Amino acid sequence: MARTLFDKVWDQHVVKANEDGSTLLYIDRHLVHEVTSPQAFEGLRLTGRKPWRASAAVATPDHNVPTTDRAKGIVDPVSRIQVEALDDNCREFGITEFGMHDVRQGVVHVVGPEQGLTLPGMTVVCGDSHTSTHGAFASIAMGIGTSEVEHVLATQCLIQKKPKRMRISVEGALPKGITGKDVALYIIGIIGTAGGTGYAIEFAGSAIRELSMEGRMSLCNMAIEAGARCGMVAADQVTLDYVKGRPYSPKAGDWDQAVAAWRELHSDANAVFDKEMLLQASDIAPQVSWGTSPEMVLPVTAAVPHLKDARDAVQHEGWQRALEYMGLKEGVKLTDIAVDKVFIGSCTNGRIEDFRAAAEVVKGKRVASNVYLALAVPGSGLVKKQAEAEGLDEVFRAAGFEWREPGCSMCLAMNADRLEPGERCASTSNRNFEGRQGMGGRTHLVSPAMAAAAAIAGHFVDIRDWE
Amino acid sequence: MQAFTTLKGLVAPMDRANVDTDAIIPKQFLKSIKRTGYGPFLFDEWRYEDRGEPGMDCTNRPLKKDFVLNQARYQGAKILLARENFGCGSSREHAPWAILDYGFTCVIAPSFADIFYNNCFKNGILPIVLDDAIVDQLFRESLASEAYALNVDLQAQTVTTPSGASFSFEVDAFRKECLLKGLDDIGLTLIEADAIRAYEDQRRGQAPWLGL
Numbered sequence: 001m002a003r004t005l006f007d008k009v010w011d012q013h014v015v016k017a018n019e020d021g022s023t024l025l026y027i028d029r030h031l032v033h034e035v036t037s038p039q040a041f042e043g044l045r046l047t048g049r050k051p052w053r054a055s056a057a058v059a060t061p062d063h064n065v066p067t068t069d070r071a072k073g074i075v076d077p078v079s080r081i082q083v084e085a086l087d088d089n090c091r092e093f094g095i096t097e098f099g100m101h102d103v104r105q106g107v108v109h110v111v112g113p114e115q116g117l118t119l120p121g122m123t124v125v126c127g128d129s130h131t132s133t134h135g136a137f138a139s140i141a142m143g144i145g146t147s148e149v150e151h152v153l154a155t156q157c158l159i160q161k162k163p164k165r166m167r168i169s170v171e172g173a174l175p176k177g178i179t180g181k182d183v184a185l186y187i188i189g190i191i192g193t194a195g196g197t198g199y200a201i202e203f204a205g206s207a208i209r210e211l212s213m214e215g216r217m218s219l220c221n222m223a224i225e226a227g228a229r230c231g232m233v234a235a236d237q238v239t240l241d242y243v244k245g246r247p248y249s250p251k252a253g254d255w256d257q258a259v260a261a262w263r264e265l266h267s268d269a270n271a272v273f274d275k276e277m278l279l280q281a282s283d284i285a286p287q288v289s290w291g292t293s294p295e296m297v298l299p300v301t302a303a304v305p306h307l308k309d310a311r312d313a314v315q316h317e318g319w320q321r322a323l324e325y326m327g328l329k330e331g332v333k334l335t336d337i338a339v340d341k342v343f344i345g346s347c348t349n350g351r352i353e354d355f356r357a358a359a360e361v362v363k364g365k366r367v368a369s370n371v372y373l374a375l376a377v378p379g380s381g382l383v384k385k386q387a388e389a390e391g392l393d394e395v396f397r398a399a400g401f402e403w404r405e406p407g408c409s410m411c412l413a414m415n416a417d418r419l420e421p422g423e424r425c426a427s428t429s430n431r432n433f434e435g436r437q438g439m440g441g442r443t444h445l446v447s448p449a450m451a452a453a454a455a456i457a458g459h460f461v462d463i464r465d466w467e
Numbered sequence: 468m469q470a471f472t473t474l475k476g477l478v479a480p481m482d483r484a485n486v487d488t489d490a491i492i493p494k495q496f497l498k499s500i501k502r503t504g505y506g507p508f509l510f511d512e513w514r515y516e517d518r519g520e521p522g523m524d525c526t527n528r529p530l531k532k533d534f535v536l537n538q539a540r541y542q543g544a545k546i547l548l549a550r551e552n553f554g555c556g557s558s559r560e561h562a563p564w565a566i567l568d569y570g571f572t573c574v575i576a577p578s579f580a581d582i583f584y585n586n587c588f589k590n591g592i593l594p595i596v597l598d599d600a601i602v603d604q605l606f607r608e609s610l611a612s613e614a615y616a617l618n619v620d621l622q623a624q625t626v627t628t629p630s631g632a633s634f635s636f637e638v639d640a641f642r643k644e645c646l647l648k649g650l651d652d653i654g655l656t657l658i659e660a661d662a663i664r665a666y667e668d669q670r671r672g673q674a675p676w677l678g679l
Binding site for chain 2 (some may be wrong): 035036042081082085128145155257258293412433434435
């Protein structure tokens with residue numbers, strides 16, 4: 001019987017299918033960070049349990065780490081305790097950790113693929129909703145809560161109910177300046193933040209196949225913003241080329257055997273999905289979010305919506321609250337919105353391709369005078385090193401950006417990098433919720449090139465017109 | 468985990484769609500390494516005028532008076548009545564921990580985000596999905612009468628209003644069983660230890676690169 005990509009990976013990981021419809025699913029890779037793990041390790045201690053397979057887990061601190069001089073340690077004592085707790089827990093339970101001073105440290109969803117810890121056909125979990133990122137490698141990758149972090153540590157399994165399958169196909173060539181991020185925002189703008197609830201989404205079509213692994217990761221990263229259990233892309237030569245030669249990738253004879261298995265990681269021609277959607281790449285313009293939910297997003301050529309155009313009372317109320325919180329008036333052109341801060345980084349857009357794209361835009365230019373902080377925060381120590389080898393750090397500094405140490409930084413502002421009340425930010429991150437980047441802060445989600453252009457111009461601009 | 472069987476509780480209506488977990492418990496409180504103590508910071512930015520910080524004494528913080536949980540009539544509420552897509556966004560289990568620590572053990576909404584919904588069951592909180600029209604009715608009734616309480620019966624899978632109207636809801640058999648008995652599902656999974664080992668043995672041969 002023809003199967004979807006999701007079914008193939010799922011079937012391969014069923015330990016036991018229970019009569020009540022739940023499945024005991026085996027987990028190949030468990031990524032761990034400091035925020036959602038301490039209570040799970042504490043649970044193991046309280047029950048006297050040991051990790052089932054400690055080598056399946058790899059940890060790195062990312063949410064709380066400072067992006068300025070690491071040698072000074074973490075100033076905030078509460079953050080410091082949490083990062084130290086991760087160090088202690090990994091030591092106690094025999095889990096590999098890329099600590100704060102390790103060049104391999106970084107945002108966990110950048111580090112996993114970079115190290116070859118994420119491989120095609122795996123089941124990957126992490127106590128973080130953006131675990132969906134790893135689905136770019138044709139893996140089933142799901143965000144879980146802390147109780148499930150403990151469950152996976154103790155049993156290497158999760159009790160799961162199989163989600164429904166949805167395929168979103170984007171056909172045709174992506175226009176110039178359109179990235180995986182724009183595709184993600186465009187899709188969320190159409191299906192909404194609950195559009196994917198209960199589904200595993202496979203992103204398919206020629207436009208998706210054209211994307212680099214970085215672009216596919218940005219896209220799958222934001223599957224959770226559509227409410228999906230996970231996002232996936234079929235494995236192809238682009239996937240194999242990315243995975244080959246990474247520290248934890250299969251070597252020698254194993255590699256050929258793995259590749260033979262990975263070649264099967266696509267939906268069969270006649271596979272049936274619970275839901276299908278077809279989109280045209282040529283319809284996608286650079287996206288800018290205007291409100292307080294990722295679905296409140298528009299092409300950069302548009303204007304802030306009028307309340308009278310809301311489709312129902314719920315949307316009307318949501319828009320009204322968003323306009324008030326964002327300090328925006330109906331009908332204002334997005335390109336007339338000025339920004340105070342710019343953030344380039346995060347698990348969505350903290351990879352080398354993202355910094356190359358942003359650097360190309362800012363090269364030889366200066367950050368606008370009304371922008372008083374422009375941050376470039378690499379997703380990992382190795383992304384930072386690579387960017388510096390290419391001279392990108394100098395390009396950013398010369399333009400007036402701050403070039404920082406790797407971490408989650410101002411995506412969620414758990415460390416010192418944050419917006420103050422009323423500040424407006426062009427951000428390459430993934431959430432524009434109220435208070436996400438700091439209490440009262442106003443976030444506009446964009447691609448790296450769009451954020452870079454907003455930093456130089458001082459307001460949003462259409463990257464397709466950039467000189 | 469505390470078992471959930473039946474509950475008669477005051478209802479607090481939160482009339483807002485797409486409530487995300489960043490709003491339920493803002494990021495600065497995620498620095499705690501404990502499972503408890505989040506209740507005073509539940510909905511912190513909507514509830515207080517000032518910026519909350521971990522460890523703060525909340526008793527004298529300035530309140531946003533209009534916020535539902537700050538109104539006298541909703542003090543002691545055990546059931547949170549919410550709108551569609553409740554709990555979207557971040558996977559932080561601190562969100563259900565905060566809800567539980569505040570005193571809610573049941574959330575009723577037309578729909579929930581997946582991860583939040585799942586996290587509730589791990590903490591003795593029953594998330595109930597009811598049709599939009601029924602949720603609308605519950606909102607109207609709870610706003611219209613003070614001390615509006617609902618009866619929730621997990622075994623029977625029913626929600627009953629003060630006037631005696633009863634609505635049934637769906638819940639997975641496995642989750643229901645765990646919640647009714649307050650079971651630790653790690654213990655349940657470990658009963659299958661032999662099956663997990665057998666799976667690993669078989670998989671090791673198929674996919675040696677996984678390092679099982």
